[in-house]
Amino acid sequence: MLTLQDSRRNITIKNHGSKKGCYVTTFQAPLGIYRGYHRGIYLDPSAEVRADALDIIRAQGIRWGAYGDPAALPLDVIKAWTPEGARWTGYSHQWRTAPEGFSDYLMASADSLDDAIEAHSRGWRTFRVDDEANPLDGEISCPASDEAGKLTDCRTCGLCNGSSGSSGRINRQVTPTKWKRPQNGVVLYEGPSAIDGSPIVAIVTGFKDPSKNDKTGTMLQVWILRADVEPHEAQKTGADSAVCGDCPMRPLLIKQLTN
Numbered sequence: 001m002l003t004l005q006d007s008r009r010n011i012t013i014k015n016h017g018s019k020k021g022c023y024v025t026t027f028q029a030p031l032g033i034y035r036g037y038h039r040g041i042y043l044d045p046s047a048e049v050r051a052d053a054l055d056i057i058r059a060q061g062i063r064w065g066a067y068g069d070p071a072a073l074p075l076d077v078i079k080a081w082t083p084e085g086a087r088w089t090g091y092s093h094q095w096r097t098a099p100e101g102f103s104d105y106l107m108a109s110a111d112s113l114d115d116a117i118e119a120h121s122r123g124w125r126t127f128r129v130d131d132e133a134n135p136l137d138g139e140i141s142c143p144a145s146d147e148a149g150k151l152t153d154c155r156t157c158g159l160c161n162g163s164s165g166s167s168g169r170i171n172r173q174v175t176p177t178k179w180k181r182p183q184n185g186v187v188l189y190e191g192p193s194a195i196d197g198s199p200i201v202a203i204v205t206g207f208k209d210p211s212k213n214d215k216t217g218t219m220l221q222v223w224i225l226r227a228d229v230e231p232h233e234a235q236k237t238g239a240d241s242a243v244c245g246d247c248p249m250r251p252l253l254i255k256q257l258t259n
């Protein structure tokens with residue numbers, strides 16, 4: 001039986017689109033957010049905005065990487081915007097190269113048994129695609145997955161919170177502050193990618209219009225984008241490596257493999 005209090009478990013999910021490549025349609029939400037950013041519709045995090053935003057993150061939870069790999073950001077950004085008491089989720093394909101500390105917050109995205117075993121040996125918890133539905137000891141099926149019967153959503157579950165996430169997700173009732181601002185998002189970071197130095201931006205959305213994603217629930221969503229290339233163009237040209245690193249689900253890599 002799933003014990004939500006046990007945040008030490010590793011997670012499997014059956015055939016999570018691994019053959020098809022990245023499931024994010026970059027010409028939809030990421031493109032809208034990119035263009036909104038360049039129109040200046042998102043708030044800069046003044047002290048007042050930041051305090052309000054952190055209250056809401058504490059109540060709603062935060063999903064690191066609705067698009068983009070959080071290891072493209074400085075670790076301090078993740079720490080600063082994951083307040084004590086918040087539930088969060090996050091995943092990284094950069095688990096072989098990310099500096100120490102990221103495994104406290106993120107799950108290693110493992111694409112095979114061997115990946116999972118290697119990531120464990122490096123101190124990461126894992127989220128693994130399992131075509132065989134053949135879990136390792138210590139793994140459970142994601143309870144939001146079809147094969148587990150869609151028992152819950154990430155906001156309620158919160159198991160995918162790296163190796164430091166043992167607190168803050170159990171029976172915690174936090175009442176959200178009312179967000180009085182017209183904007184839906186806050187810019188968390190503008191600067192070089194920690195992966196390749198290209199300009200990137202991270203924006204958290206969902207303050208006014210909560211996410212309608214059934215799987216995550218109403219968690220705030222972090223979008224990590226190239227700051228200077230529209231996201232669907234970045235995917236086509238390979239400029240998305242700044243935010244996705246060596247993720248094997250990048251469309252350009254899938255195309256190269258299948259040609």
Ligand code: SF4
Binds near residue numbers: 143
């Ligand atoms: S429901 Fe979300 S947080 Fe829980 S195991 Fe599945 S992906 Fe991770």
